[in-house]
Amino acid sequence: MDRFVWTNGLLEPYEDLKAQQHGIKIYDGEDKTPFEYGTLILTSHRLIWRDHKRSDCVLALPLSQIVFLEETESGLGKSAKIVVHLSPAPPNRPPGPVASSQNSYIRLSFKDAGETEFHRRFIEELARRSWEMTQPHPAQQQQAEQAGPTGARRAGIVGIERKLEQKRKETDQTISVAFEDLSNLMEKAKDMVSLSKTIAQKIQDKQGAISEDETVQFKSYLLSLGIPNPVTRETHGSGTNYHMQLAKELAQVLQQPLEECGGMMSLADVYCRVNRARGMELLSPDDLLNACKLLEALKLPMRLREFDSGVVVVQLVSHSEEEVVRETSRLVEESGSLTAEELSRVASFSVMLARERLLTTEKKGLLCRDDTVEGLRFYPNLFSTKPVMEP
Template sequence: MDRFAWTNGLLEMNETLVIQQRGVKLYDGDDKAKLDVGVVLLTTHRLIWRDHKNHECCIALSLSQIIYFEEQAAGIGKSAKIVIHLYPVTANKEPGPYQQSKFPYIKLSFKEHGQIEFFRRLTEEMTQKRWETTVPQTISTATGSQTGKTRAVGIVGIERKIEQKRKETEQNISEAFEDLSQLMVKAKEMVELSRSIANKIKDKHGDITEDETIRFKSYLLSMGIANPVTRETHGSGTNYHMQLAKQLGDMLLAPLEERGGMMALTEVYCLVNRARGMELLSPEDLVNACKMFESMQLPLRLRVFDSGVMVVQLQSHSEEEMIASALDNVTDKGSLTSEEFAKLLGLSVLLSKERLLLAEKMGHLCRDDSVEGLRFYPNLF
């Protein structure tokens, strides 16, 4: 403890706070120090301890005084500790709470936990040794003919640190927006490229072989929808929604077949916009386009369950098969929740629940709604 010196607790220029932890008790070797529980602060240069109640009681230890440190696990009625071994006290050391100590080490006892993260950050600082590369700056002040050096502490030091942080933040934001602008430019180039390839395939005129056609189409599929329907290309109103419905009909066939013939509208929305790239589709336009599936005699249709859940399903999707599948699985397992049914079929929990509710509505299943959740059983009544 005789290595500690009194301090005002303010950071010097080029000194940065790394981490702080409340509820820390100091030990002079194996003996408890004559100090109350306080807050310990780790900076790039020092280890600072401040009394929790009396902030004027503040002491500091230079990190250069540390030889090595180790963890001491908590026990019954004992808090976890960090044991810090120190070099001998220097002759020119500033005054502190202890003039002499018989122990060459101190302990930090963590009453409110936090020792794991503190130990990790202390290890980083002792490895980097930033106190050697960032010497605290001083400023010159002239008073008459005398010139002295003082540390930039107090309001001036705080204001300079705030200004420095503000400039760093502005620079980071500026760089981030530059990267975003470049990304948008690249995305537009990709969309233009897909359109030109699509037009070349459409026109063809004998300057492209069948193998090249297949290859180009595979490129388009990897990039998303080529020539997405937009208001700029197809106007607005009914014509726009009709063309959009046609494009959705072509795009959603394969995903619907892979997912058992039905997809929630929210899932469709994410899938479509991911494929459209920069030309994002609004939820309202998606719903209006899906409503035209039946009138345009497309192989898809929009369905709204009694609960209000909206799905897109294949026209060939059999409701009887869906109910029979739910009944067979519940009968085979004895009972199922919507989560368990979703795992069996590889569907979302939302759609699985709707299938079970539909089977219940048709009288094939019955439910048990308890504190453990909603569970479905075969209807034996």
């Protein structure tokens, strides 16, 4: 019984209510105690007993001090009990109802039944050992100690609300400190963009005394800034409409680079290029993928394609498969044999795409492979072009 401490009955923020049962009498070992009729509350960290009549009489027992439980069934004139075996009391524990006790166990008598459910929950909670995860903060512990059986300072909903408010403020502060630098940067970037826009306007209107050379220079600066008015969720709402507009923007931005790199670009490359061009208004991979899926439906000059290997690319519609196969097979024939790395060097595709091209061409029966420890090398398919036996 000497392991119990006084408490204000409020749960700590990290504590969760697990079970509750009224009509509980506490025995110190076999001896009766003055705590005859109260509500027993099981939380993730403590066992709390609150007197029915005197609401300021609240006891708590940390679950960490419980060694094991025993259940005794009800009998004639006896109510069911849970025997709680306890470890020795810590030396400097906060004040409790009993200074010292001979017994190393207490008994909880269930006057109004409910012992089975409570026992089950109790065992679960002990097994979970939540108290090891969140050790009560020393300051909070002190608060709990100060609040004696009569001093419920921050009781009730107001107390909880105040606590929540305080917590929110703390979080806010942490976040805003973390993002201060970033928001400064954004601020500057906005200025930069608006400045460049005004200059662009001036150039267009041929206002101000800007020489031809400067115009060209400015224009190149502006180009490197990327897309002047990126499609964003703010301007085009959410959902399909947004993705459709995005798809149109993609088609515009990607046309040129796709033509330059052989009509095909891996989705990862597309993602990098588009986001670099958009500057501040970054796209999420999901949005990009959704927009790319709409490319074909919107009859834009490119489409999304997935290879058997799972590699996803954006491909110009004009860029037909037969052409890829023909081109790849020509390149291999010219060099005698090629690996994906060599092809990527010869034709300046990425290695991944070079590999896909070779595999596609092999599938069409124009190439065959030589698989050795040195790597996968592709040859023109002489099996199908040359007779089995040479005449």
